[in-house]
Amino acid sequence: MARFVERMQCVPSILAAQNARLGAPLTSDDLADVVQDTLTSIWRKLGEFEGRAALETWVYRFCFLELMNSVRRRRRRPEPMHEEESVAERDDTGGASPAETADRELIHRVLDRLGPPASDVIRMKHFEELTFDEIGAELDVSPNTAKTQYYRGMVRLREYLDAAEAAQ
Amino acid sequence: MSEEHLDAHLERVLTGDAGLDDPEVAELLASRPEARERLRALEELSRRLDDAGGEARATLDASSSVAAAPGSERVGPVLRGLVRESAPARIPIRFVAAAAALVFFAGLLWMLGPGSGEPREEPGDVYLGDGAIELLEPSGEIGGWGRFRWSSDLPAGGWFTLEVRGADDPPGTAPIVRETDLTENEWTPSRDLPDRIRLRIVAHDAGGVPSGSFERELSLSR
Helix, strand or coil, X not given: CHHHHHHCCHHHHHHHHHHHHCCXXXXXXXXXXXXXXXXXXXXXXXXXXXXXXXXXXHHHHHHHHHHHHHHHHHHHCCCCCCXXXXXXXXXXXXXXXXXXXXXXXXXXXXXXHHXXXXXXXXXXXXXXXXXXXXXXXXXXXXXXXXXXXXXHHHHHHHHHHHHHHHHC | CCXXXXXXXXXXXXXXXXXXXXXXXXXXXXXXXXXXXXXXXXXXXXXXXXXXXXXXXXXXXXXXXXXXXXXXXXXXXXXXXXXXXXXXXXXXXXXXXXXXXXXXXXXXXXXXXXXXXCXXXXXXXXXXXXXXXEEEECCCCCCCCCCEEEECCCCCCCEEEEEEEECCCCCCXXXXXXXXXXXXXXXXXXXXXXCEEEEEEEEECCCCCEEEEEEEEEECCC
């Protein structure tokens, strides 16, 4: 258990780093609450982690989406945010603009809608930068099968994004 | 050229097996405007995914140098609380093999044993939107698992995710059924389900943000 707790210490670190890259929209207290929500989300899905990705890479999307949920809730609150509450200054080393962040959130959510195996292949290709040979080896399929799953997944993902963007 | 051949050629381009100077590809793109448009859209999506992947890697790199992140002190208590609330986990062998560090965790769950007898509580307050979903079918005495139907105003362009778990499975267990792209407010299982299940339905708006949810344990009457 101690080892597992130690491994999950990456969650608050990822959340803090992401918050900084977004310009620190959340306070320290908010972030601590998001840690709890994120760990619960991860716990729910733990059975789906098959060791194909590094634990931190797998955990990342839970951190990102829970952080965005929290930012959305915070914006709904009536009280203004105080500058001194921010946990960190904006990360000026390449942090994303609000439009870029919104696009990335949409990407993560439609990938979840797509589901495996196509979403796994697409994440391995673009998030972990694996080759199709490596993806095939990870998923125990031929590289050609991985390519076909990738292409079909991309076509469906494009349709989902078009629908989402049309609705917005 | 059939639609199948068009896709085959675009797949070769998108996966790097063929360049735009490939004679067949060049001919296809010259003669089929819709092929050019589809390729353009897919390449644009590929760039967006690359951007998202780059941001994820940059964040993970930056996280390694974060000292004393807020909430660090909560990790242990939260996880121990979740373990206490859970029955023994059936963690997939591949998971254990791939993440040997988590063996300690699995062992602890087993040691907790099935006889703790404490009622299980729902996991913490994860945000799943403000809307409510009401289960319409099945209702009353349930003789067998047939159609599930629920009421919900699905936002335009939205979708439902549906998960079915065994009622005694701990929250970390992979679902028996996971549907990620339902656009109708009903679903019929295509496989046998246990007598006691935990059903979870989440409505998402067009951008994927949860807009409502439902979760409940259901049992056959027999």
